[in-house]
Amino acid sequence: MNKQVIIPKAIVTVNNKNEILYNHVLVIEDGIISSIKPEEHFDINSFEGLVHEHRDLILIPGFVQTHIHLCQTLFRGLADDLELLDWLQMKIFPYENAHDINSLSASVRLGIAELQLGGATTILDMGTINHQDVIFNELIDSKMRAIAGKCLVDINDLYPEFKESTRDSIDTCNELAEEFHNKTSKIKYGFAPRFVLSCSEELLRESYEMSKNFHGSLYHTHSSENKSEIDAVRKLHGAENIEYFDRIGVLGDTTILAHCIHVNDMERVKLKKSDTRVAHCPSANLKLASGIANIPGYLKEGISVSLGADGPPCNNNLDMFTEMRLASLIQKPIHGPGIMDALTMLRLATIEGAKALHLDSETGSIEIGKKADLVLLDLMKAGNPILMSDAEIYSSIVYSSGIHNVDHVMIEGEWIVRNSESLLFDTKELLATAEGELTKLINRV
Amino acid sequence: MNKQVIIPKAIVTVNNKNEILYNHVLVIEDGIISSIKPEEHFDINSFEGLVHEHRDLILIPGFVQTHIHLCQTLFRGLADDLELLDWLQMKIFPYENAHDINSLSASVRLGIAELQLGGATTILDMGTINHQDVIFNELIDSKMRAIAGKCLVDINDLYPEFKESTRDSIDTCNELAEEFHNKTSKIKYGFAPRFVLSCSEELLRESYEMSKNFHGSLYHTHSSENKSEIDAVRKLHGAENIEYFDRIGVLGDTTILAHCIHVNDMERVKLKKSDTRVAHCPSANLKLASGIANIPGYLKEGISVSLGADGPPCNNNLDMFTEMRLASLIQKPIHGPGIMDALTMLRLATIEGAKALHLDSETGSIEIGKKADLVLLDLMKAGNPILMSDAEIYSSIVYSSGIHNVDHVMIEGEWIVRNSESLLFDTKELLATAEGELTKLINRV
Missing domain, CATH: 3.20.20.140 (Metal-dependent hydrolases)
Structure with a gap:
């Protein structure tokens, strides 16, 4: 079993109660969110899996x-x-x-x-x-x-x-x-x-x-x-x-x-x-x-x-x-x-x-049993020195953030973006290929 | 005299004719744009000053x-x-x-x-x-x-x-x-x-x-x-x-x-x-x-x-x-x-x-005699593989770009942002100070 845990600054669950959980950890097993618990109930030393500490970042659903x-x-x-x-x-x-x-x-x-x-x-x-x-x-x-x-x-x-x-x-x-x-x-x-x-x-x-x-x-x-x-x-x-x-x-x-x-x-x-x-x-x-x-x-x-x-x-x-x-x-x-x-x-x-899309049993919020489709945001980059309340976190995400605030992205437990870089694509190569293909396409039109 | 030259992919002048100059270099002397000329008329080897080659980037006025x-x-x-x-x-x-x-x-x-x-x-x-x-x-x-x-x-x-x-x-x-x-x-x-x-x-x-x-x-x-x-x-x-x-x-x-x-x-x-x-x-x-x-x-x-x-x-x-x-x-x-x-x-x-602001003799466009208030943009980051026309460059800047496209910024010939990092401020320190000051301010309200 592939086990990993993410320790963020806060977990913006977007669940029915719109809970934002501070000082919580999120455990993922084989791509599924298996538990979300207070950090004090989590023993990092006995955890058998990858530990991703992102204590400055905010975890939101993809x-x-x-x-x-x-x-x-x-x-x-x-x-x-x-x-x-x-x-x-x-x-x-x-x-x-x-x-x-x-x-x-x-x-x-x-x-x-x-x-x-x-x-x-x-x-x-x-x-x-x-x-x-x-x-x-x-x-x-x-x-x-x-x-x-x-x-x-x-x-x-x-x-x-x-x-x-x-x-x-x-x-x-x-x-x-x-x-x-x-x-x-x-x-x-x-x-x-x-x-x-x-x-x-x-x-x-x-x-x-x-x-x-x-x-x-x-x-x-x-x-x-x-x-x-x-x-x-x-x-x-x-x-x-x-x-x-x-x-x-x-x-x-x-x-x-x-x-x-x-x-x-x-x-x-x-x-x-x-x-x-x-x-x-x-x-x-x-x-x-x-x-x-x-x-x-x-x-x-x-x-x-x-x-x-x-x-x-x-x-x-x-x-x-x-x-x-x-x-x-x-x-x-x-x-x-x-x-x-x-x-x-x-x-x-x-x-x-x-x-x-009828996919809410799988994704769209951070809840136990759902797929780990997750994004870690750096809201400091949005110039928010303090996030004193839930409302401020939502405000920072919606009114002040952009693509540059996205640090890491995971789909079903698998990292696809780390440190704002794609792990799947060489973006320079994509652009070079796109340039060649677009030139040819325009000639075909 | 402080001399430097910037060699970008294109110079978006925003002058009266809205010229975009390709294969041109921009020479700066003591913070003033002293010449803009075709690269073929510029001898990089005999230039006595700093050479900033940014051949993938677009130069626009600040x-x-x-x-x-x-x-x-x-x-x-x-x-x-x-x-x-x-x-x-x-x-x-x-x-x-x-x-x-x-x-x-x-x-x-x-x-x-x-x-x-x-x-x-x-x-x-x-x-x-x-x-x-x-x-x-x-x-x-x-x-x-x-x-x-x-x-x-x-x-x-x-x-x-x-x-x-x-x-x-x-x-x-x-x-x-x-x-x-x-x-x-x-x-x-x-x-x-x-x-x-x-x-x-x-x-x-x-x-x-x-x-x-x-x-x-x-x-x-x-x-x-x-x-x-x-x-x-x-x-x-x-x-x-x-x-x-x-x-x-x-x-x-x-x-x-x-x-x-x-x-x-x-x-x-x-x-x-x-x-x-x-x-x-x-x-x-x-x-x-x-x-x-x-x-x-x-x-x-x-x-x-x-x-x-x-x-x-x-x-x-x-x-x-x-x-x-x-x-x-x-x-x-x-x-x-x-x-x-x-x-x-x-x-x-x-x-x-x-x-x-009545400052157009000094800034606002890239023209000889004006202050070198300049920004270098990476439009590839906006997903524009080809910039085939002037219209596409304007489109990419206005419709597709954001703060993450800004690579370098200069005011009056002096770099203040390089590689998207401030040379004047430690942004982490600014945020930490801001956090402390805001907390105190809110207590004062």
């Missing part, structure tokens, strides 16, 4: 990012200052379509490295049409906890080259789900029709039904992001996005909708009733000029909300700190200064993400 | 932060989730009032270290009522380019202990200006009445007139930040903030108003006509739930806008990257995705700040 596009990492900075439909048509669809297995691999690896260095230990990724197996294999190699799936597109008026037939889409999707769902204990399949405008009703329905054959899988799409998109959906289907999803029967507690910015009252009721989950991506929502989702409204009604960085070309980062702080700040002028406080934000970034 | 409260650094995380007047009454005024020279020194040093590590080389600071000399002495020791001044308060209904008589206020202010204005080539005095609600008309007028006796000084106050504040000003003076400032004759090209969120059309005309400058602090404006200033409107009319992090208790950071990105993103849902593009933001953060 972040759960519920909307990511790893295939887009290479396109960061190449698609600024556009609205959604132009952005897709002029940049993202052509670029995604130009991926070969090498460029896709480079993009995914660069994205995973950045996510892990930023403390993310679980992601829900929307893949791309081609070479989805590359994404799965990179996720497996990277030890990430992930739900991912091929992007389904059988209609594409914006960029007609980037689609496939309904039948091909469904067949490939089914093969990939057969191959990769539960391929390792950390990998699951997420069925991923892109959005209403790029999918036939048949594709949306069939992929949803297929998802029901794979226990633990999800249904992951975009919804209600941009006014022009919504107008087009209304023209096509005589309904708002969520109304339409409801009509064709794809809402439910395994459905995750990214964005949900422009949502009417009736749609909000449908979200709540069906227990459909909202993945909130504030950076992307602002950068694409889409708008500000009424997240406090969702939370008040008990609708599941979690956070995602989306893709680097619409953010242009991948870290949860940026999303937590921004998601909090943008609501305050609208709803008052007390809304979306730091504790709420940390919960959305961890346990609420895990719940949204 | 950031100019035009609204900072160094005295508040210690209070980070202790005043979250409040609106302006509550925040002042319950937290900030009592804390500022409890400063002694040791706690103030600790606060200022911690703030300066953080600013410099984040690439700021020039600041406009609003001081506090007591012990302003401590702030000046720390600024001088830290080699910062700074305009600073004692905070003037002769009315305080929120926290009556924190004020002084009009006469004391004016007299001390005059003494300080006599002592510190141009005390070194980098230090100037900035007259700093706090805001309308805390100043008698006499104090506002007299300090403005006094500022005219000190060539190169500024007049720095807050304006139009919060709706309750504005209501109170209207009740008191029958006017909006800027209307009132105009009536008493304190607008002008040496006046800098922080915030300017709730400003009507007539006030905007007055800002423009008087060439008064706006210091925009987006993080603080959101965090205190104050609102979003119409910055694109100001820019369209040619009103001077620059950026500041304000104080750590309302941000809770001090870095320009956070402000540039946020200032850009929050306007896009309102004004469209092309507004406040990356180049515009970098200009506001550098040359526009220098112009606002």
Whole structure:
């Protein structure tokens, strides 16, 4: 049995009671948190395992990012200052379509490295049409906890080259789900029709039904992001996005909708009733000029909300700190200064993400029996000389920290980041490879 | 003569033509940029001086932060989730009032270290009522380019202990200006009445007139930040903030108003006509739930806008990257995705700040004859494998970078940050001192 213990300054559990435990140690056995106890009840000398003393650092659960596009990492900075439909048509669809297995691999690896260095230990990724197996294999190699799936597109008026037939889409999707769902204990399949405008009703329905054959899988799409998109959906289907999803029967507690910015009252009721989950991506929502989702409204009604960085070309980062702080700040002028406080934000970034993905029995908080998906933060680097109260710790994490505060990251008991360096990737090599692959990709476009 | 040369990957000049120079070297003589020339015209072997080869790094001008409260650094995380007047009454005024020279020194040093590590080389600071000399002495020791001044308060209904008589206020202010204005080539005095609600008309007028006796000084106050504040000003003076400032004759090209969120059309005309400058602090404006200033409107009319992090208790950071990105993103849902593009933001953060402070002959851009106030950024750390175009470099700096991308910082030819470490401060020691001083300060409150 592999035994190790972490001795931090404090353990931010994000459990039901939001306990922060001081002077406690956390014992891990074979990747599982086996006990959390006061240091005075722990005998360091008789402990048979690795001891990690980090008495200046704060232990938090790994972040759960519920909307990511790893295939887009290479396109960061190449698609600024556009609205959604132009952005897709002029940049993202052509670029995604130009991926070969090498460029896709480079993009995914660069994205995973950045996510892990930023403390993310679980992601829900929307893949791309081609070479989805590359994404799965990179996720497996990277030890990430992930739900991912091929992007389904059988209609594409914006960029007609980037689609496939309904039948091909469904067949490939089914093969990939057969191959990769539960391929390792950390990998699951997420069925991923892109959005209403790029999918036939048949594709949306069939992929949803297929998802029901794979226990633990999800249904992951975009919804209600941009006014022009919504107008087009209304023209096509005589309904708002969520109304339409409801009509064709794809809402439910395994459905995750990214964005949900422009949502009417009736749609909000449908979200709540069906227990459909909202993945909130504030950076992307602002950068694409889409708008500000009424997240406090969702939370008040008990609708599941979690956070995602989306893709680097619409953010242009991948870290949860940026999303937590921004998601909090943008609501305050609208709803008052007390809304979306730091504790709420940390919960959305961890346990609420895990719940949204039905992974909360495994991850999202620091509790006995869960997987050791953990991050050690140096809050001194955020200029916080004293952390006198729980509130100050939450404040420091959410309002003052960034990727540079992440010292160490562990997934299921295995260190993947030590001293802010990836143990899995040579980041210089990743960038050099990415540079070569991006140059070739742009020549292919 | 002290000669040195920097050989970066690219020089982002932020000059009038927004030139980015590749394969160029920058020569510095006695702290002044003496030449910028193609590397092929530079003979490294015959150069008699220090050669700094940073061929992977991007050279940009140091950031100019035009609204900072160094005295508040210690209070980070202790005043979250409040609106302006509550925040002042319950937290900030009592804390500022409890400063002694040791706690103030600790606060200022911690703030300066953080600013410099984040690439700021020039600041406009609003001081506090007591012990302003401590702030000046720390600024001088830290080699910062700074305009600073004692905070003037002769009315305080929120926290009556924190004020002084009009006469004391004016007299001390005059003494300080006599002592510190141009005390070194980098230090100037900035007259700093706090805001309308805390100043008698006499104090506002007299300090403005006094500022005219000190060539190169500024007049720095807050304006139009919060709706309750504005209501109170209207009740008191029958006017909006800027209307009132105009009536008493304190607008002008040496006046800098922080915030300017709730400003009507007539006030905007007055800002423009008087060439008064706006210091925009987006993080603080959101965090205190104050609102979003119409910055694109100001820019369209040619009103001077620059950026500041304000104080750590309302941000809770001090870095320009956070402000540039946020200032850009929050306007896009309102004004469209092309507004406040990356180049515009970098200009506001550098040359526009220098112009606002009348320091643009010295700093704010990389041009021959200006002081060598410079920052070297590692944009690879922002995950940008290729920087194929000028637009991508601006994008990487504004949308993807943070304090962790700052490798080296120089003020007037003198390195103050090397390899992301302060050469002036032992940051661990600063934090330890800050911890002790904050504990004592809180006991004094």
